[in-house]
Amino acid sequence: MSLANNLSTSMISSSSSAFLAPTSFNASRTRSVSVPLKSLNIVKCVATPQEQQIAYKTKVSRNANIAKLQAGYLFPEVARRRAAHLLKYPNAQVISLGIGDTTEPIPDVITSAMAKRSHALSTLEGYSGYGAEQGEKAVRAALASTFYGNLGIEEEDIFVSDGAKCDISRLQVVFGSNVTMAVQDPSYPAYVDSSVIMGQTGQFQKDVEKYANIEYMRCTPENGFFPDLSTVARTDIIFFCSPNNPTGAAATREQLTRLVQFAKDNGSIIVYDSAYALYMSDENPRSIFEIPGAKEVAIETASFSKYAGFTGVRLGWTVVPKQLLFSDGFPVAKDFNRIVCTCFNGASNISQAGGLACLSPEGLEAMQEVIGFYKENTKIIVETFNSLGFKVYGGQNAPYVWVHFPGRNSWDVFSEILEKTHIVTTPGSGFGPGGEGFIRVSAFGHRENVLEACRRFKQLYN
C-alpha cells in the first residue's frame, strides 16, 4: 500500500479522542513498525518481512516536541474518517460539513486578475521575479485602506502571507520556546499544535486532555463564550479568535475592551485571529484595533480563504503594529519581518494579484455575495437544529454552527452522524476539552447539499 494510503487511513480508535500517531509501512521496504490494531472497518495488511532485516537508523534523535503531539492534526484525521467511510460505502452520497472548505466558485473579477497576471509573467514587461517578502506594495496599501482605514494601521504594518495557518507558525517562530500561551477552549487546533511543536508546552495530560503549560480559557454557553478573565493566569501570548472557530461566537466591544485591558495589565500580546470578520452580522468589532490601546498589545491575523474562496489559492495577512514592543523595547514587527525574510519568500504573485482584485470595489461586492451565500447556508443549518430541539450556538457571525449534545462523546456523535446520514462534521473535542459534547457543523457547501444534509439531520433526530 502506498504511503499516501497509509497516511490517510492510519489506525484510528473509534471511541477515544487520543489517536495513535504511528502508521505502518509497506513491508517491501524491509521494515516493520508495529502498531497496535484497534477494531476498525479497514483491514490493513502489515506483513513482516521474511528475513528479519534490521533497518538502518540514523543517530538523529526525534524532536521531543513533535513526539508530544497526540495524534495527527485534526482536519487530516477528519479527512481520514471520511475516506474510510467512502471505502465502506462506495455509493454513499457523502456530504462534507466537516473541514471548513469553501465550495463556491471564485467571482470572475478576481480570477480574471489572476489569469491576467499569469499571462503577464510570459511577457518582458510583465515578468516579475522575487517579490517583496512582506507582500506587494499595492496589496498592502489596499489591505490597510480597506480594513484598517481609520484605525491608524498603515501599509508597512501589514505583512501579506500564504494564509493565516502559516503565519500562526511563523509567529510562534518569532516568539520562540520560552513564552507561555493561552488559548480559548475550544479553539482552532493550529494554535495549540504549533505551540507544542515550538516547545512552549509540557506533556499532554490525558486526564484533563490538555497540554501542560498552556492556559486554556474555557468558553461555554454559560459564560457567553467569553472567558472569565479573572480566573485566567497571566501568559505572554493570548490567542483569541473572533468570530470564533469553532463556536461561532463573536466578542462584543465591551468584551474586547476587557481583553485588551487584561493584556495591558499583564504585559501580554494578543494574537487576534480575524479570519471570519466579514461574516459578522451583529455590531461587534471586526478588528481588534477598533479597541483603543490595542496597537500596543495585539497582532491581528486574517485570511482571504473564507472571504474569496482562496482556500487553495493561498493568501492572507498579518498586522504587526509598530507600537508593539517586546519587554526590552524591541519592536515585534522587526523580528516578524526578519522571520518573513528568512523563513518565507512571499505569497505567490498570482495570488496577490487576485487579492488586489478582491479589494477593488467590484471585488469587495463579489466577495460579500459569496459570504452572503454561506451565511444563508448557516441560517438553514441553525434553523434545522433549532427545530429539532437542540441547543444551537454560533451561526450568526460565523460560518460555523456549534451544536450541543449534552453528556455525549463528540467523536461518538461524529461517527453516528457519519454512519447514519453520511454527513461529515467535526467533533468538538478536536478543538480542545471545552469542545467535548459539541459538534461543529460548517456551512460551506452547495445549497442543494446543505438542504439535503438538513433533511437527513431531520430524519435522524426526529
Place this chain on the structure above:
Amino acid sequence: MYKLSACCSMSCGISLPPKMILASLRVHKQGNGRCTNVPRNVNLEKLQNNYLFPEISKRELQHLEKYPNAKVISLGIGDTTEPIPEQISLSMANYAHALSTAEGYRGYGAEQGNQVLRKAIAETFYKDVAIKDTEVFVSDGAQCDISRLQLLLGSKVTIAVQDPSFPAYIDSSVIIGQAGDFQDKTGKYQNIEYMQLGPQNNFFPDLTITPRTDIIFFCSPNNPTGHAATRRQLQQLVEFARDNGSIIIFDSAYATYVSDDSPKSIFEIPGAKEVAIEISSFSKFAGFTGVRLGWTVVPEELLFSGGFPVIHDFNRIVCTCFNGASNIAQAGGLACLSPEGFQAIRAVIDYYKENARILVDTFASLGLEVYGGVNAPYVWVHFPGSKSWNVFAEILEKTHIITVPGSGFGPGGAEYIRINAFGRRERIIEASWRLEKLFSMGKSPLLTV
C-alpha cells in the same frame, strides 16, 4: 517611537558594514510603560545582521538615491529575469479561470501537494532512483521548506554547513535555537560546524577533519561557489553520513544547470535514501521566483534514532504549519514538467548558462581567479587579500553593478564576490564591458597584481 522605513529595514550610512548598522539603531526602552512584558526571543537576538538579500536590496536603493540616473545592473540577488514560457503561464491562467466555474473550483488541496504533480516530480526527477510520489512534498519554495525542516528537527540537533553557503541554513538554525552564540573573532556561530570550501580542496570539504553533526546541509550545484560535487565526492558524503548516523539535507535547487555528469540528485548515490532529504525548487528552474513552488523529498527509509520515520513527522509539520502551495502555482508546475514545458524551460536555462559563460570569460580574460559558472548560474570570483564588502562597494560605486559579497555566505566567502548570471543578455554584455573597464590596466585598487 521606533520607525520602520518603507523597505522594512533600517536606513543607514552607506559605508557601514551591516553589523554596525544594527547596533547603532538598537532601540532604547521608552520607559513609559508601553512595552509588553513579553521577552524577545533570545535566538533572534543572536542574529548578527539583516538577512543577506534584503541587505543587498537596501544597498541598491541607497545607490539609486545617490545616482538617480545610473543604469544599475543587478547581478546580486539571484532573481530570474526571463519570462515564463507561454504554455506554462497559459496553464496557470486557465486554472485560474476554472476556479470561477462549478466544475473547476477547488478549495483546500492536500497539504503534501497535488497528487498528479507529486507523481510528475517523482517521474521527472527521480525516475531512475525509485523515489515515490508519496515521498515528494510540494512546497512554496525551498527557503520555506528549510525552515519547516528546522521546525521538524528542533533546537537540540547540531548542524554542519558548507562554508560559504546559502544563508538560510545558518539563519534558520540560529532562529530555531541550534546555533549557540556568534563569535566575533571567527565570524561563526559556536555550535555550527563550518565545512570550509575553496579551490584548495576542490570546493569539497575534507570530511576526515569534519566532526560529526546530526545534520549536514549540502548544496550542489552550489550557491554561491557554483561547484557541482562529483559522484565520488557525494559517495564520500553519503558514507560519512552513514558512518556518523547523520542526516544530509541536500539542496538541489540548481540541478538543472548541471552541464557535466555530476549527480543531479543525492539519491543517485546508493544508500542515500537512509541518510538524506532532498530539497528543490521551481524558482531557478522555471522562473518561479515570484510564483512560489518547490518540493522536498523525504524517503520512507529515513529513520530517527529510535526508528521513527522522519517522513511521518515532516508530514505532521506540513499539515500543521502549512496549508499547501497555491493551486495555481501547482498547475504551472505540472505544465513545467510536460515534455513541451520542460523543453521551453531548458531554453531559458541555456540562456542563463550562456550568460554565465560570458561572465566567466570576462573575469578569466582579466586574469582574475574565477570559479563556478559551468554547473550553476553563479560565478565566484576571488580577490585575494581583500574584504568582500569593500569589493562589493567598489564595483557598485565604479560600475553600478550589484553583486553579492562573499562574506555574506559565511567566513569562507571572505575574499570572494558572487555574480549571478540572471539577466537580459544585453545587460550581461554591458556588465561585462563595464567590469573589463574597471579591472583592466590595473585601474582598480582591488587588483593586487
